Amino acid sequence: MATGRSTQSNPNPAAGARRSRGRGIPDATVARLPLYLRALTALSERSVPTVSSEELAAAAGVNSAKLRKDFSYLGSYGTRGVGYDVEYLVYQISRELGLTQDWPVVIVGIGNLGHALANYGGFASRGFRVAALLDADSGLTGQLVAGLPVRHTDEMEEIIRTDRVSIGVITTPPGAAQQVCDRLVAAGVTSILNFAPTVLSVPDGVDVRKVDLSIELQILAFHEQRKAGDELRDAEEEAPAAPPAAVVSRPEGVADGVEAAASSAGRVGVARQKFEEAAG
Amino acid sequence: MATGRSTQSNPNPAAGARRSRGRGIPDATVARLPLYLRALTALSERSVPTVSSEELAAAAGVNSAKLRKDFSYLGSYGTRGVGYDVEYLVYQISRELGLTQDWPVVIVGIGNLGHALANYGGFASRGFRVAALLDADSGLTGQLVAGLPVRHTDEMEEIIRTDRVSIGVITTPPGAAQQVCDRLVAAGVTSILNFAPTVLSVPDGVDVRKVDLSIELQILAFHEQRKAGDELRDAEEEAPAAPPAAVVSRPEGVADGVEAAASSAGRVGVARQKFEEAAG
DNA sequence: CCATCTTTGTGCACGCGTTCACAAACGCAT
DNA sequence: ATGCGTTTGTGAACGCGTGCACAAAGATGG
Numbered sequence: 001m002a003t004g005r006s007t008q009s010n011p012n013p014a015a016g017a018r019r020s021r022g023r024g025i026p027d028a029t030v031a032r033l034p035l036y037l038r039a040l041t042a043l044s045e046r047s048v049p050t051v052s053s054e055e056l057a058a059a060a061g062v063n064s065a066k067l068r069k070d071f072s073y074l075g076s077y078g079t080r081g082v083g084y085d086v087e088y089l090v091y092q093i094s095r096e097l098g099l100t101q102d103w104p105v106v107i108v109g110i111g112n113l114g115h116a117l118a119n120y121g122g123f124a125s126r127g128f129r130v131a132a133l134l135d136a137d138s139g140l141t142g143q144l145v146a147g148l149p150v151r152h153t154d155e156m157e158e159i160i161r162t163d164r165v166s167i168g169v170i171t172t173p174p175g176a177a178q179q180v181c182d183r184l185v186a187a188g189v190t191s192i193l194n195f196a197p198t199v200l201s202v203p204d205g206v207d208v209r210k211v212d213l214s215i216e217l218q219i220l221a222f223h224e225q226r227k228a229g230d231e232l233r234d235a236e237e238e239a240p241a242a243p244p245a246a247v248v249s250r251p252e253g254v255a256d257g258v259e260a261a262a263s264s265a266g267r268v269g270v271a272r273q274k275f276e277e278a279a280g
Numbered sequence: 281m282a283t284g285r286s287t288q289s290n291p292n293p294a295a296g297a298r299r300s301r302g303r304g305i306p307d308a309t310v311a312r313l314p315l316y317l318r319a320l321t322a323l324s325e326r327s328v329p330t331v332s333s334e335e336l337a338a339a340a341g342v343n344s345a346k347l348r349k350d351f352s353y354l355g356s357y358g359t360r361g362v363g364y365d366v367e368y369l370v371y372q373i374s375r376e377l378g379l380t381q382d383w384p385v386v387i388v389g390i391g392n393l394g395h396a397l398a399n400y401g402g403f404a405s406r407g408f409r410v411a412a413l414l415d416a417d418s419g420l421t422g423q424l425v426a427g428l429p430v431r432h433t434d435e436m437e438e439i440i441r442t443d444r445v446s447i448g449v450i451t452t453p454p455g456a457a458q459q460v461c462d463r464l465v466a467a468g469v470t471s472i473l474n475f476a477p478t479v480l481s482v483p484d485g486v487d488v489r490k491v492d493l494s495i496e497l498q499i500l501a502f503h504e505q506r507k508a509g510d511e512l513r514d515a516e517e518e519a520p521a522a523p524p525a526a527v528v529s530r531p532e533g534v535a536d537g538v539e540a541a542a543s544s545a546g547r548v549g550v551a552r553q554k555f556e557e558a559a560g
Numbered sequence: 561c562c563a564t565c566t567t568t569g570t571g572c573a574c575g576c577g578t579t580c581a582c583a584a585a586c587g588c589a590t
Numbered sequence: 591a592t593g594c595g596t597t598t599g600t601g602a603a604c605g606c607g608t609g610c611a612c613a614a615a616g617a618t619g620g
Contacts, residue, residue, distance in 0.1 A: 028607060030502050034495040038477060052567065061479035065570095065609055072569055080568040080615045097498050098505030105497070112399045116392035122477060122494035127501070166504055167497070190507060191500040197318060197402060199341035207503045209496050214402035215314040216489050217385070217447070218377050220471040221407070222310050223487045224446055225378030227470060308577060332597065345579055352599055360598040361586040 025096070029070040035060045036067065037093045043086050052083035104131035104165045106189075108180050109172030110140055110150050113195055117169060118146035131163040136176065153180070160187040167191045174198040181208075305376070309350040315340045316347065317373045323366050332363035384411035384445045386469075388460050389452030390420055390430050393475055397449060398426035411443040416456065433460070440467040447471045454478040461488075 039059040043051055053071075057064035071077060071084070077092055078084045094100050105123070107114050110133050117123070118133055133150045135141070140150045151159070159165065168184040170177050170192060177196035184192060191207045194200055200208050319339040323331055333351075337344035351357060351364070357372055358364045374380050385403070387394050390413050397403070398413055413430045415421070420430045431439070439445065448464040450457050450472060457476035464472060471487045474480055480488050 026607075030499055031495070033502075034492070034498040035479075037498075039479075053569095054567085059479065063609070065611090066607090068567090068569060069608085076569075078568050079617085081566045081617045083567070096502070098501040099498065101505075103497075103501050103504070112396035116396045117493065119392045120493055122492075123497065126494055126498060128494075128497055167500055169497075191504045193496055193500060199315075199319075199339065205507070207500060209500055211491065211493070211496055212314070212402075213397065213400055213491070214406055214408075215311070216473050216491055217383075217403065217408055217449075218314040218317075218379065218406060219311055220447055220473060220487060220489055221378040221383050222313075222376070224383070224471045225381075227485070306577075333599095334597085343579075345581090346577090348597090348599065349578085356599070358598055359586065360584075361588090361596045363597070 025073045029073055030097075032060070032062065032066075032070055033093050033097055035062070036070070037090065037097070037099075040086055040090045040093070044090055048086055050079075050083045050085055053078070056084065099127040101127065103128050103167055104163045105129070105167040105169055106132045106134055106156070106159060106165050106184075107169045107171060108134045108153065108156070108184070109170060109176070109196075110135040110145055111171060111173075114171040115145060117171060117195075118148065128167075131165050132159045134159075136172075153183075156183055157187040160184070160189060165189060167193070169193045169195070170200075171195045305353045309353055310377075312340070312342065312346075312350055313373050313377055315342070316350070317370065317377070317379075320366055320370045320373070324370055328366055330359075330363045330365055333358070336364065379407040381407065383408050383447055384443045385409070385447040385449055386412045386414055386436070386439060386445050386464075387449045387451060388414045388433065388436070388464070389450060389456070389476075390415040390425055391451060391453075394449075394451040395425055397451060398428065408447075411445050412439045414439075416452075433463075436463055437467040440464070440469060445469060447473070449473045449475070450480075451475045 039056055053064045053068045057067040074092055074096055077089055105128055107117055107130060118130060130148060133145055133148050134153045134156055135150050136153045138152060141152045143150045166189055168189040170180055172180055174196045177194065177198045178200055181192060181200045181202065185202055185206055190205060194208055194210045197212055202208055319336055333344045333348045337347040354372055354376055357369055385408055387397055387410060398410060410428060413425055413428050414433045414436055415430050416433045418432060421432045423430045446469055448469040450460055452460055454476045457474065457478045458480055461472060461480045461482065465482055465486055470485060474488055474490045477492055482488055
């Protein structure tokens with residue numbers, strides 16, 4: 001998880017200890033809390049007082065047992081026979097995620113994506129305040145983006161220190177990402193959201209999360225190809241495929257591994273996915 | 281993680297069967313193939329002929345054992361004592377991911393984010409071709425974005441059919457996402473990349489992947505808060521903590537139970553109200 | 561107060577993913 | 591040929607996450 005996920009490299013040696021330590025919410029649960037929060041907020045705006053695990057799970061697109069287990073890590077916030085108090089749960093999750101406080105962030109690299117992020121309403125509405133937009137291009141300095149003036153990266157360190165910024169968003173070209181990252185960390189940032197397609201190396205204690213737009217598409221392409229291949233194979237159902245092939249056949253041309261690979265993928269994909277029914 | 285994580289809901293009941301059956305690459309491995317591909321492409325551009333699992337793993341930001349196991353699902357493409365042939369591996373992974381063919385995609389919702397995606401170079405360079413940019417706002421129709429004219433969503437069905445588009449990207453406001461999704465699916469799209477903060481419901485056989493920009497930040501905030509809290513606790517090391525607490529003691533750290541919840545949640549909720557009208 | 565119904569909270573089992581550790585395989589020098 | 595150093599490929603163990611299924615707990619009605 002996806003996970004994917006999504007963390008760049010998440011060995012986290014203390015993870016085991018974390019759970020045993022009274023508190024300590026599994027990463028998978030933390031990753032779902034924002035989903036629940038969104039669903040709950042929607043219910044809250046419709047003035048729905050309580051919600052059952054079944055309903056909320058449907059709204060968040062997850063399994064109800066999973067949802068209950070997730071909430072059990074936060075504490076016993078439900079009432080048996082009734083469900084969960086929406087307002088109370090919104091508050092508890094917000095607090096657990098740290099959204100009851102203000103998080104100043106800096107966005108470095110005001111290209112198309114930086115633009116989009118600066119204008120993204122989902123940030124401000126959840127306690128994330130854009131402390132500054134930074135770009136190395138002096139030509140952009142002073143230009144207003146989402147109501148904020150773009151400032152030069154020379155000011156990075158000062159801004160981070162005076163505004164106590166602990167979260168940085170990198171939307172620079174890949175070549176500049178590591179350097180920007182190093183400066184952010186040196187100035188005091190301890191969490192980085194990286195949109196540049198680069199592996200960042202950071203010292204211990206600094207969290208990096210990566211969002212790569214093209215990776216998601218590539219994963220979709222994989223499944224798409226598999227679907228198409230399954231249909232083809234269902235139609236023709238060719239010969240008994242290539243021999244198990246000991247490592248003997250060295251990859252020579254570009255051609256020989258191909259049919260062996262394409263032959264046995266199995267046709268499970270078609271019947272796949274039975275859930276994912278209603279949600280809203 | 282991530283999803284990570286990142287699939288909308290990915291239980292995949294047939295996963296076990298898939299693996300056992302000859303081919304069938306684990307989802308976690310598929311999600312990492314693009315990382316390897318990127319690292320390999322960089323090596324290829326530097327004309328590096330071969331690379332060891334250790335080196336490549338470092339470049340991709342993963343563990344070398346994991347990388348070797350991932351590659352073992354593709355076949356035996358390495359040479360013991362030497363490493364992997366870069367060019368050959370680039371081809372094999374590209375083929376496995378389906379990047380050796382052309383994937384036309386449509387982007388629906390040409391706001392800030394749609395703009396950014398249309399300009400994103402990572403797509404075109406990997407076999408993804410933007411077949412059309414679509415928006416429901418007639419005011420945008422004809423306007424050039426990334427060299428392509430924005431077209432009205434009325435043309436969606438025709439474009440999808442004539443260009444055989446199977447992948448759609450949704451960057452609309454959340455309110456329009458489900459409707460757009462339904463139309464995409466009805467017209468023949470079977471893979472959807474959703475940037476709108478909504479749970480989409482789709483029929484069987486359609487893949488949905490979700491990218492939520494604010495969720496990543498919220499996860500970072502959680503860890504950030506934990507770091508701060510740990511420091512605090514390490515410093516003061518307060519009383520033996522709260523009692524194991526039967527369900528009795530509602531957490532009244534702020535004020536008192538639900539009332540506190542309501543008021544605080546109210547504060548949080550107010551700030552959140554306008555919610556994401558962005559993105560679109 | 562008791563019975564019944566609803567829904568939570570969780571013990572348990574299972575499967576996927578990760579990591580370790582090592583034998584097999586290969587190149588190369590002698 | 592033979593031996594040595596290197597690196598792959600994978601068997602096996604382990605831990606995390608998921609989902610089932612049910613007992614406990616509260617609500618509700620009589």
